[in-house]
Amino acid sequence: MAKDGPSRRWTLPAVSAAQLLVVLDGTIVNIALPSAQRALGMSDAGRQWAITAYALAFGGLLLIGGRVSSALGHRRTFIIGLLGFAGASALGGAAGSPEMLFAARALQGVFAAGLAPAGLSLLTITFTEPRERGRAFGVFAAVGAAGSAIGLIAGGLLTEYVGWRWCLYINVPLALLAVLGATRVARDRPSRDGKGLDVPGALLSTAGFVAVVYAFNEAASLGWGSGKVLALLAAGTLLLATFVAVELRTPRPLLPMRILLHRARGGAFLAITLMFVAMFGFYLFMSYYTQTILGYSPVEAGLTLIINALATLLGSTLIAGRLHGRVSPAALILPGLLAAAAGILLLTRLTPQSTEVFGLYLVPALLLTGLGLGLVMPPTAGLATADMDWQNIGAASAAYNAGQQLGAALGTALFNTLAAGAAASYLAAHPQAAAAAGTVRGYTTALAAAAAVLLVAAIITAPLIVARRGRQRADDRKAEETTPVG
Missing domain, CATH: 1.20.1250.20 (MFS general substrate transporter like domains)
Structure with missing residues (x-):
């Protein structure tokens, strides 16, 4: 469905800003982690959860986020995701304990799981002419690919000159600016195809993705021969295989x-x-x-x-x-x-x-x-x-x-x-x-x-x-x- 000129002008900056937030947060906290560990008294064994909590929530809930985006409408999901991401970032910046920081990072991942597919969907339905779609996807890809590098640079500068908490606080104004742009984007119609969520598919996909991503994260420190890693990989593979089998048979698959x-x-x-x-x-x-x-x-x-x-x-x-x-x-x-x-x-x-x-x-x-x-x-x-x-x-x-x-x-x-x-x-x-x-x-x-x-x-x-x-x-x-x- 094509969108009018004004919505095209607002869609690309808003979606690009959101894409930058999602990708940047995968690396910006890495640089700030040593300072955050000292400030909050994290253990060496527990500090990884500042990274892992975000990755697990984001990766594990993406498929659900994509379906929710279609059900609620991509523009509405996009705005909710931005506001939630901003709130979770503020909570993490104000964290007074490791547990509060870990919870805030997980919450960032939850909202990012709806934000990312909603943004890509908005680009797809807004830019329909091949040449303009190519330019839009080019900018979107450039922002996403550069986000990791920008995260490393911003993380180093903010941690060194302002403080590690600003590696999270910086998301708030960026997200609110993206919300301002998103309010000018034309509304899309929510999907009315069926009622309710594919609950078995949602549970299986979330558990499977979490198990696999967690196994990959643990393998970095424990090695691929670790019993814990092998058990997680086996469980994740089994859950995802079951997910595929369920999706092939359910009338309204996730x-x-x-x-x-x-x-x-x-x-x-x-x-x-x-x-x-x-x-x-x-x-x-x-x-x-x-x-x-x-x-x-x-x-x-x-x-x-x-x-x-x-x-x-x-x-x-x-x-x-x-x-x-x-x-x-x-x-x-x-x-x-x-x-x-x-x-x-x-x-x-x-x-x-x-x-x-x-x-x-x-x-x-x-x-x-x-x-x-x-x-x-x-x-x-x-x-x-x-x-x-x-x-x-x-x-x-x-x-x-x-x-x-x-x-x-x-x-x-x-x-x-x-x-x-x-x-x-x-x-x-x-x-x-x-x-x-x-x-x-x-x-x-x-x-x-x-x-x-x-x-x-x-x-x-x-x-x-x-x-x-x-x-x-x-x-x-x-x-x-x-x-x-x-």
Whole structure:
């Protein structure tokens, strides 16, 4: 459904501001955590919940948030999400105990789970003409991709010069400005397709996502062979498999399976998930390598990522945004995956003796990975919601965001474990080697794995997103005939 000119002018800034809030909060608290731990007296074992509480609530409730967005109306859900996010941020900033901070972070995740799919849905129903949709998705992707870097920079500056509490308080004025813009956005009609929520699907999806994301978070510190991690992964896999089985049989599913069975859409979900697996491994490397090996401060490490953010902006707006509708999505997604893989592979050449690291290694890698991310995000976001009936746009948007969350959690845990294991093995085999040599070997091993993930993503997704339009329509019709209508 097309929207009028004024609503288009307000929709993109409001949704972009909300996207920045959601992504930024995934990293800004990381920088502030040591200061918050000292101020609130958190234990070393418990401090991770300032990060994990947000990730679990956000990832676990995304599918429910997408369905609620369709049921209440995307604009209404968007405004409620912004107001709730602002309130939770104020509560966290004023926290007087670890428990209060953890609860506020979880509450942020709850509102973000409705805010993120509602925002993407608003873009989809507002911008319908191919060229303007390409520009809108390009800006949306650039803001989302740059959010992590901005979070690191803002977290360092605020913590150092104002105080850690402002890493949460800063969300309040940003959210209220986005609300002001959202009130000017044209109203959309809520879905009247069925009454009530798919309760079994909601419970199974939430429990499954929480178990899997929590397992990924725990694996970063306990290792993949931990009994706790393996039990969580097994439980999460079983719950999600049961969720799929239930969704195939219920008349009004939380996530209609035809959303995932569409060839091009399924390829987009897979591409963005694996892209986030690799990129969050890359961001982990940038954070640790620049600070532990090169001696950068947290602020300097964050500022280095501006190169990546600017390259993402270039790729998403000036290339992907302008080419949207003129070339096939595959012509952007596949080169994007390969460009990011090339940037990461360049860093595997690093050694403790490498010189001119910033100019010869970091800058080219940051440019290539940023350009790749900028090429991948707009077309995958467009494919994820393309040709969806308005009742199910929220569910498709939620599934797209869920893929990003799972990819980020898996990438951080997987590559942290790989780096630590490779470093330990190298030092055990070379007892005379300096600790820095083992650390660099661990980083390069993890980066090689990240590049391999991107290459595999290109190979696997190519047959899906390159599929002919006629074949895509036939597959979609077949999926609709065999899947209950949601």
